[in-house]
Amino acid sequence: MTEPRGPVDASRVPRFAGPATFARLPRLDEVSRADVAVVGIPFDSGVSYRPGARFGPAAVREASRLLRPYHPGLDVSPFARLQVADAGDIACNPFDIKEAIATIEAAAQDLSAPGTRLVTIGGDHTIALPLLRVAHRLHGPVALLHFDAHLDTWDTYFGAEYTHGTPFRRAIEEGLLDTEAISHVGTRGPLYCKQDLDDDARMGFGIVTSADVMRRGPDEVAAMLRERIGDRPLYISIDIDVLDPAHAPGTGTPEAGGLTSRELLEILRGLAGCNLVGADVVEVAPAYDHAEITSIAASHVAYDLISLLALKEKP
Ligand code: MN
Ligand code: MN
Numbered sequence: 001m002t003e004p005r006g007p008v009d010a011s012r013v014p015r016f017a018g019p020a021t022f023a024r025l026p027r028l029d030e031v032s033r034a035d036v037a038v039v040g041i042p043f044d045s046g047v048s049y050r051p052g053a054r055f056g057p058a059a060v061r062e063a064s065r066l067l068r069p070y071h072p073g074l075d076v077s078p079f080a081r082l083q084v085a086d087a088g089d090i091a092c093n094p095f096d097i098k099e100a101i102a103t104i105e106a107a108a109q110d111l112s113a114p115g116t117r118l119v120t121i122g123g124d125h126t127i128a129l130p131l132l133r134v135a136h137r138l139h140g141p142v143a144l145l146h147f148d149a150h151l152d153t154w155d156t157y158f159g160a161e162y163t164h165g166t167p168f169r170r171a172i173e174e175g176l177l178d179t180e181a182i183s184h185v186g187t188r189g190p191l192y193c194k195q196d197l198d199d200d201a202r203m204g205f206g207i208v209t210s211a212d213v214m215r216r217g218p219d220e221v222a223a224m225l226r227e228r229i230g231d232r233p234l235y236i237s238i239d240i241d242v243l244d245p246a247h248a249p250g251t252g253t254p255e256a257g258g259l260t261s262r263e264l265l266e267i268l269r270g271l272a273g274c275n276l277v278g279a280d281v282v283e284v285a286p287a288y289d290h291a292e293i294t295s296i297a298a299s300h301v302a303y304d305l306i307s308l309l310a311l312k313e314k315p
Pocket of ligand 1: 148149150239241242253
């Protein structure tokens with residue numbers, strides 16, 4: 001097997017020059033195959049408050065220029081261990097949510113077919129549903145770690161079933177998740193009523209609130225999650241609003257009292273060894289960002305997810 005083709009050499013081409021693929025990696029059409037594809041989904045027609053996450057993939061790629069090839073925290077060089085490539089964006093209908101979901105599902109299925117795992121950059125959280133359908137088709141019911149300020153298990157909004165606040169209820173209804181191992185992490189903020197929590201618990205979700213992360217610390221939280229997940233195929237969905245608005249102002253539905261980017265990254269690192277099969281980072285809305293704070297955080301989160309996939313392969 002040939003050596004993976006890595007990022008553009010930063011000693012020859014400055015990081016701020018040239019096209020912004022994720023981490024300046026090759027495009028998917030420049031490599032013969034990929035173990036991991038980073039794919040953007042510039043879709044935000046499912047949002048309930050601030051729009052703008054359709055510009056997330058471009059902003060995260062731009063902010064990813066400074067990522068370097070070796071991850072000291074996990075002791076892995078993900079782009080040397082795996083062929084990682086940028087698959088560009090999935091173009092989907094901004095005026096028809098159901099059609100967009102079908103387009104995303106078909107495109108993600110095609111990209112995954114050769115055994116390629118996807119790290120997806122949103123886009124609003126609606127896109128998690130078609131991605132989970134594909135993960136389920138490949139692996140059966142998957143364990144889910146859902147990092148988010150919000151539950152995203154509401155039923156409908158203005159009568160609409162498919163929105164960024166409903167993907168995980170739909171996923172449960174469709175039998176996509178292994179309900180023995182599904183958790184929200186970083187939950188906080190006001191709800192509509194107490195019933196929201198009762199409904200969520202009935203679906204099988206565990207909750208590690210943002211306050212729990214502060215009290216127990218990232219290592220203990222990660223150990224607890226690992227215990228619950230075991231070696232099940234795991235999907236990780238990260239709404240960037242899990243971070244405090246101080247760490248991620250550029251998002252659609254900010255809530256005070258969130259995780260720091262350090263806490264989030266440390267929890268992810270504590271998941272090393274899990275059977276990760278796919279992941280997304282969603283809800284980056286660059287119009288509300290300042291100095292790329294949010295998109296830099298999202299690019300590092302995506303890098304850590306890729307590193308977890310690489311570590312899984314480590315001999
Ligand atoms: Mn959220
Ligand atoms: Mn969400």
